[in-house]
Amino acid sequence: MSALKIKKGSSKHSAYNLRPTFSDVQERHTLAVLVDNEPGVLARVIGLFSGRGYNIESLTVAEVDHTGHLSRITIVTTGTPQVIEQIKAQLGRIVPVHEVHDLTVEGHAVERELALFKVAGQGEKRVEALRLADIFRANVVDSTLESFVFQITGSPEKIDAFAELMRPLGLIEMARTGIAALSRGAE
Amino acid sequence: MTRAMTGAKMVVQALRDQGVDTVFGYPGGAVLPIYDEIFQQNDIRHILVRHEQGAVHAAEGYARATGKPGVVLVTSGPGATNSVTGLTDALMDSIPIVVLTGQVPTFLIGSDAFQEADTVGITRACTKHNWLVKDPARLSGTIHEAFHVATSGRPGPVLVDIPKDVQFATESYTPPSRAKLSHYQPQVKGDIEGITDLVAAMERAERPVFYTGGGVINSGPAASQLLRELVDATGFPVTSTLMGLGAYPASGENWLGMLGMHGLYEANLAMHGCDLMINLGARFDDRITGRIDAFSPHSKKAHVDIDPSSINKVVKTDFPIVGDIAHVLEDILKVWKARGRKVNREAVATWWSRIEEWRKVDCLRFKPSEKTIKPQHALARLEALTKGRPDRYICTEVGQHQMWAAQYMGFEAPNLWMTSGGLGTMGYGLPASIGVQIAHPDALVINVAGEASWLMNMQEMGTAVQYRLPVKQFILNNERLGMVRQWQELLHGERYSHSWSEALPDFVKLAEAFGCKGIKCDDPADLDDAIAEMLAYDGPVVFDCLVEKHENCFPMIPSGKAHNEMLLGEAETQGAIDEKGSVLV
Numbered sequence: 001m002s003a004l005k006i007k008k009g010s011s012k013h014s015a016y017n018l019r020p021t022f023s024d025v026q027e028r029h030t031l032a033v034l035v036d037n038e039p040g041v042l043a044r045v046i047g048l049f050s051g052r053g054y055n056i057e058s059l060t061v062a063e064v065d066h067t068g069h070l071s072r073i074t075i076v077t078t079g080t081p082q083v084i085e086q087i088k089a090q091l092g093r094i095v096p097v098h099e100v101h102d103l104t105v106e107g108h109a110v111e112r113e114l115a116l117f118k119v120a121g122q123g124e125k126r127v128e129a130l131r132l133a134d135i136f137r138a139n140v141v142d143s144t145l146e147s148f149v150f151q152i153t154g155s156p157e158k159i160d161a162f163a164e165l166m167r168p169l170g171l172i173e174m175a176r177t178g179i180a181a182l183s184r185g186a187e
Numbered sequence: 188m189t190r191a192m193t194g195a196k197m198v199v200q201a202l203r204d205q206g207v208d209t210v211f212g213y214p215g216g217a218v219l220p221i222y223d224e225i226f227q228q229n230d231i232r233h234i235l236v237r238h239e240q241g242a243v244h245a246a247e248g249y250a251r252a253t254g255k256p257g258v259v260l261v262t263s264g265p266g267a268t269n270s271v272t273g274l275t276d277a278l279m280d281s282i283p284i285v286v287l288t289g290q291v292p293t294f295l296i297g298s299d300a301f302q303e304a305d306t307v308g309i310t311r312a313c314t315k316h317n318w319l320v321k322d323p324a325r326l327s328g329t330i331h332e333a334f335h336v337a338t339s340g341r342p343g344p345v346l347v348d349i350p351k352d353v354q355f356a357t358e359s360y361t362p363p364s365r366a367k368l369s370h371y372q373p374q375v376k377g378d379i380e381g382i383t384d385l386v387a388a389m390e391r392a393e394r395p396v397f398y399t400g401g402g403v404i405n406s407g408p409a410a411s412q413l414l415r416e417l418v419d420a421t422g423f424p425v426t427s428t429l430m431g432l433g434a435y436p437a438s439g440e441n442w443l444g445m446l447g448m449h450g451l452y453e454a455n456l457a458m459h460g461c462d463l464m465i466n467l468g469a470r471f472d473d474r475i476t477g478r479i480d481a482f483s484p485h486s487k488k489a490h491v492d493i494d495p496s497s498i499n500k501v502v503k504t505d506f507p508i509v510g511d512i513a514h515v516l517e518d519i520l521k522v523w524k525a526r527g528r529k530v531n532r533e534a535v536a537t538w539w540s541r542i543e544e545w546r547k548v549d550c551l552r553f554k555p556s557e558k559t560i561k562p563q564h565a566l567a568r569l570e571a572l573t574k575g576r577p578d579r580y581i582c583t584e585v586g587q588h589q590m591w592a593a594q595y596m597g598f599e600a601p602n603l604w605m606t607s608g609g610l611g612t613m614g615y616g617l618p619a620s621i622g623v624q625i626a627h628p629d630a631l632v633i634n635v636a637g638e639a640s641w642l643m644n645m646q647e648m649g650t651a652v653q654y655r656l657p658v659k660q661f662i663l664n665n666e667r668l669g670m671v672r673q674w675q676e677l678l679h680g681e682r683y684s685h686s687w688s689e690a691l692p693d694f695v696k697l698a699e700a701f702g703c704k705g706i707k708c709d710d711p712a713d714l715d716d717a718i719a720e721m722l723a724y725d726g727p728v729v730f731d732c733l734v735e736k737h738e739n740c741f742p743m744i745p746s747g748k749a750h751n752e753m754l755l756g757e758a759e760t761q762g763a764i765d766e767k768g769s770v771l772v
Contacts, residue, residue, distance in 0.1 A: 039319065049313055082499060089496035095316040095336055095371050097771060 027059070027106040028078045030111060030181045031088065036096035037063045037071040044094050045073060054079060054087050058113075058156075060178040070098065074181050103181050113182040115159045120147040121170030129169040136162050147172070194323050195220035195354040198287065201330040203230050204363050207258050209249060209625055210234070211242040211590025215262025216302060217289030225260075234625055234654060237646035239266050241618035243344075244644070247282045248316035251605045252580055254407060256283040256337050257622065263289045264302030267348070268309060272612060274344045275313040276433035279609025280430060283342035285333050286314075293321050306348045315343030323356035331389075333365040340373030341494040342405055373493060375517055377510030381726050385489050385506045386466070386522045392463035393534035394486075395423045398446065398475075401430030401608070402468015402492060404601040406512035411601045413516035414467065415439070416528045420520075421530050424542060426454035428469045429593055437597030443542065447475045448744050449590040452550035452753065459750035460541070466490045468512045471502040472609070481749035491515045505687055550742045550755055552596055560711050562588065562663045562734040564633065568596040569661060572718050578630035579603065580623045584616040584640030587669035587740045592635040614643030614739055617660060621647055624656040631659070631722070636729075638664040639688050647702040650656020651727040656666035659721050660729045665736045666691060673739045698729035 009075070017186075035041045041063055049056050052063050058076040063069065077087060084102070091100045103109035117138070119129045133140065142149035147170075152162055156179060164172060192200065211234045214222045225233050246257025261270055267288040277284045279445045307319045316336050319325050329347055337345045357760040362700060397418060403410045411434045418425045418441050425435045426443040435442055445452035446458055458464065464486045469475065473492075476482040479501060489506035490498050498507045507513055523529075539607040553563045566588075573579050574597060581596055583589040583606040598604050605623060607615040620634040626737050634641075641662050641761065651658050671686040698705030704724050708717040708731070721728045744753045 040311065043308070044311060048313055086496065086500060089498070089500075093494065093496050098370060 021080065023080050024079050025080060027081060027084060027104075028076065029084050029102055030102040030109055030129055030179065031075045031077065031091070032099075032181060033073040033075065033091055033097055034064075034070050034099040035073060035094075036098070037069045038096055039113075039164050041071070041096050042073070044096070045091065048090055048094065049077075049087075052086075052090065054083065058178040060180055074179055076179055080153050095169050101183070103183055107185065109181045109183050111155055111179050112153055113156050113159055113179050114151065114153045114178055115162075115174060115176040116141070117150040117152065117163070117166055117171060118147060118173040119150065119170045121173050123147060125169045129166060132162070133168070138162065190360050191357055192225075192360050193220065193327050193354065194349065194356050194358065195224045197327045197358070197360050198330065198349065198354070199224045199228060199325075200232065200360055201327050202258065203364075205331065205334045206255070206597075207231055210258045210589075211236055211249070211622065212260035212346055212580045213239050213242060213262065213266060215264075215266050215289065217263035217291060217351050218260060218266075218287075218349075218354075219640070220351065221260060221287070221289070221349075223644075231380075233260070234619075234650065236618065237649050238644065239246040239269035240614070241621075241644050241647045241650065242274050243270050243277065243286065244456050244612070244615050245616035245622035245625070245650075246272065246284050247277050247280075247615075248582060248605050248619030248667060249626045250282050250284060250622075251404075251619075252623040252626045253606070254602060256285050256334060256342075258288040258494040259284065261286065261288055262302065263306065264290055264304045266302075267304055267771075270346075271310060271313055272610075274310055274346065276607055276612045276615065277317065278313050279322065280607065281342050281401060283337040284344035285330075285337050286344060286346040287321065287330075288346060288348045289354070290319065290348045290402045293350045294352065296350065306346070310346050313344070313571045314346045316554025317348065319348040319350075320353055321350065323353050323358040326353060326358070327361045327709050328366045331363045333360070333368055336371055337557045339359060341492075372625045373581070374509055375493070375511035375513035377491065377508040377516050379518060379522075380466050381506060381508045382515065382518045385508065385521050386519060386526060388463055388487060388489070388506065389421065389423075389465070389523065390526070390529040391531060392423075393531055394538045395421075395463040395465065395535065396443075396461040396487075397423055397425040397435075398427075398458065398712035399425060399431045399467045400435050400678040401577055403431055403434040403512050404468075406603065410434070410468075410513035410516060413513060413520060417516055417520055417523075419618060420528070421467075421523075422532075422535055423530075424457055424539070426450070427456060428472070428475055428608070429606060431469065432602045433598035436599040438599060445593050447472075448479050448746075449594065449740055449742065450476070452548050452742055452755065453545040453592070454751040455744065455753055456545045457542055463484045466489045466492075467516070467747055468492060470497045471500070473501075476502065477744045477752075478747055478749045483750070483772075493681070505519040524572060525623075549754065555711075556735065557711060559735045560709065560714055560732060561740055561772040562591055562665070563595060564591040564711065565661075565663060565714060565732050565734055566591050568714050569633070569635075569718055570596045572715065572722065573631060573633070574630055578627065578628065580605070580620075580630055582606065582616040582620040582623060582632070582634040584636045584643075585611045585613045586628075586640060586671075587673065587738075588635055588637045588640075588663045590670075590740045596635075614641040615640075617641060617644050617658075618647045618650075620658040620660070621650055621654075621656055624651075624658050625654070628656075632657075633659045633661050636660055636662045638666065638669050638691060638694075640661050642688075642692075645697075646702060648698070648727065648729070652702045655726065657674060657724070657726050657728075659734065660727070661721070662694065662730060663732050664694070665689075665734050665738070669738075670738045670740070672737075692727050694731035701727075701729075703727035703729060704731050705731065707733070
């Protein structure tokens with residue numbers, strides 16, 4: 001039997017070219033995952049995303065039920081509808097996961113983020129920063145003669161906008177919490 | 188009533204309460220207290236393996252042959268890391284395994300102590316779940332939970348890491364009846380509306396096919412029984428994955444044989460041409476589907492699986508049903524009978540006549556030889572000389588011999604066939620055969636092996652001899668890594684890079700060195716007698732069957748191709764795999 005004619009270095013082709021395309025549309029979803037607050041649970045969730053090649057745009061976690069030791073993980077992820085469905089199914093498979101909610105599907109959720117901004121400057125820039133902070137309803141939580149630390153809450157877009165405005169005014173450092181989200185309404 | 192006892196005693200008591208009779212293991216510093224307890228009791232039998240990987244594969248063999256979880260006990264550090272391949276294997280094939288590992292004392296964790304490894308960190312990705320038990324009060328409850336998780340829903344391996352000071356500490360023991368109820372309770376009943384929709388589709392179907400997988404076997408004997416009832420009542424053809432062989436009997440009227448990359452022509456063409464595919468407990472693995480955008484293009488697909496993440500993972504499903512196979516099959520039968528047992532008889536008969544045409548191709552035919560033993564011939568003879576025995580268990584290693592065994596050997600019942608399907612672990616078969624033989628001491632247990640795979644865990648022959656396990660190691664010796672060689676021939680220009688076995692041991696002498704019987708056979712005329720000699724010998728046998736060195740395994744769906752593009756033999760291989768296909772494994 002003779003050899004097949006195969007070009008060298010054909011490995012640039014990916015097996016994934018042969019994968020089905022359910023839909024190419026990338027969607028952004030906010031998932032709320034209720035988990036047992038036990039050691040390693042966050043590693044399991046993150047390991048799932050890295051191991052299977054999913055995206056994490058934002059992730060926040062804190063214990064929300066101190067008696068039941070339950071934590072709520074809020075994850076913002078992007079992917080095709082099929083990938084989003086897979087992510088939810090795979091999350092649901094993790095043993096300490098109690099509930100997986102897709103807040104994007106369950107109705108427009110309230111999404112909020114908290115951020116701290118350190119802005120240093122003097123003179124007009126300092127006054128302008130304070131004026132803009134007032135417009136954005138940011139609070140001053142620390143001040144020196146050369147700097148402010150602002151605390152701001154709101155949608156990620158609002159925080160992005162505030163950051164853009166602060167940059168020319170002496171933004172030195174910023175810390176963001178990532179998104180916390182709840183579904184609207186009584187349910 | 189709770190009893191106070193040490194952690195080590197609790198481990199043994201918890202195993203006893205979980206109905207464990209056998210543990211496969213290897214001692215070491217961090218599990219000495221548990222080994223001390225094992226020494227002082229007789230309820231649980233400990234099988235000393237020669238390598239921790241062997242312990243996990245043996246436990247897998249035990250689990251698959253019995254339907255009960257396999258239990259492994261190993262030490263910290265290297266003991267735990269050596270179990271990783273076995274854990275991954277069990278995860279891919281959904282085999283219930285409980286691995287107990289020793290760990291350095293809690294006050295040394297994180298200090299890079301002797302034989303310390305981050306066992307739960309390392310095994311997080313290759314277990315269904317794992318636990319590090321730092322509080323002795325939670326030890327017994329955690330072990331009970333571990334058994335629950337390993338065996339509930341889609342089965343899989345779990346690991347409990349137990350620091351040495353926890354083994355020494357005294358606490359009160361919690362029996363299973365008083366353990367906290369786990370919130371992990373997977374759904375077993377399928378949605379009845381979805382089932383009714385599927386039954387309606389089955390009534391209309393003109394070209395139906397059942398595509399069954401390991402899920403049917405994992406679901407228990409009732410699932411196989413119900414599958415047989417449903418297949419025979421509807422008259423639909425049935426094919427199976429490598430993992431599902433035996434769920435429907437190979438001698439059954441509607442059996443098409445295995446499907447997939449090295450599956451039978453008629454099975455793959457039935458999958459390609461069907462109008463209703465009913466997937467029961469299989470997962471549209473890439474070995475099954477081939478090129479996915481050309482996979483069974485004209486069919487509606489039903490998928491019954493206990494794991495919701497399997498559904499719509501690779502193939503879009505028209506009838507998704509989440510549930511345990513036995514429960515769902517029971518409901519399908521109930522609904523189908525209640526609606527009047529309707530089947531589109533005429534169309535299905537036409538469908539069968541097409542299948543019969545494909546069958547006439549006789550895709551498993553091979554050119555026999557009078558000079559050398561063809562591997563297919565060796566397995567056909569092994570099958571012929573053993574198939575009457577209801578207690579015949581076949582294990583395999585991984586490679587060409589594995590595919591030939593699946594093609595040429597027939598299985599009449601579930602739990603008779605142990606092979607590493609998902610992970611494809613060379614070195615699986617010998618320890619697995621030991622696990623099977625431990626579970627069924629009087630059964631005929633044969634490991635169909637290749638010489639290269641077999642060498643990977645051959646140290647376990649010591650275990651077989653120590654416990655007088657009459658396992659038969661049937662090695663198809665082609666002095667090659669046959670499947671690697673086949674791929675190099677087909678798509679790497681016959682450049683056989685490192686795919687031959689040089690400096691092979693004399694297997695007969697090796698067998699004798701281990702204290703078992705060695706048989707060598709290289710003449711087709713002697714084969715039957717040699718096999719009979721192997722079967723008659725009451726003890727472990729290493730059978731060195733020297734076979735044709737360059738035989739290729741057909742039929743074959745080249746990677747990147749569709750089911751209807753399969754190759755039947757040597758003549759068709761030219762230009763068969765294109766550039767895109769060559770990057771797939």
